[in-house]
Amino acid sequence: MAKLLRRSLLLAVLVLTLLLVAGATTVLADGYHIVSAGETLYAIGRRYGVNPYTIASVNNLANPDLIWVGQRLYIPSSSGWQAPRPPAPRPPPPPAQYPHYPYYPPQPAYSRYEYFNYWYCQAYGCPNYYWWWYRQ
Incomplete structure (x- = not known):
């Protein structure tokens, strides 16, 4: 069995080699x-x-x-x-420039309108008058 397998493998390699040489x-x-x-x-x-x-x-x-x-x-x-050379690769584009907007961290409204927020929350039953944010 091993001898038959070895011969068939050798024959396949020989046929493939001949096909490569012919092509x-x-x-x-x-x-x-x-x-x-x-x-x-x-x-x-x-x-x-x-x-x-x-x-x-x-x-x-x-x-x-x-x-x-x-x-x-x-x-x-x-x-x-000389055969023409392929064109040089383009340089990568510059990173995108996004407009800069100033960042205003949220400020609780009590810092400006503390008395109003306290009065409003007392009148309408707010659970916590710190939930009012000035710049949202």
């Missing part, structure tokens, strides 16, 4: 490249450090956006072209 991009010597699925001239030029329009003009491509899988492209020597 790899083929690069020929002497500056040629075979186009594989999903590649663009921009990606190929970026890979070799060559301007994609240079690749298109050397290979007489009328439409640089139209290349075929399996097409053989000549890659000229690097002309020192």
Whole structure:
């Protein structure tokens, strides 16, 4: 049982390795490249450090956006072209500025109108005349 499991695992690893090798991009010597699925001239030029329009003009491509899988492209020597860098990240925005309002702590009303509150609570039966707050 263990021998069969080991052989099937080895076979699976071998098959996966062959699939990975078959799917790899083929690069020929002497500056040629075979186009594989999903590649663009921009990606190929970026890979070799060559301007994609240079690749298109050397290979007489009328439409640089139209290349075929399996097409053989000549890659000229690097002309020192660099792919454009992505833009620098923006700095974080400054913290929000909220308007400043003065803070007035609540003051019991008896500090200003002590006699009135006492009289009012006596007349109307307030449980505690300290419950009146001046600035609420």
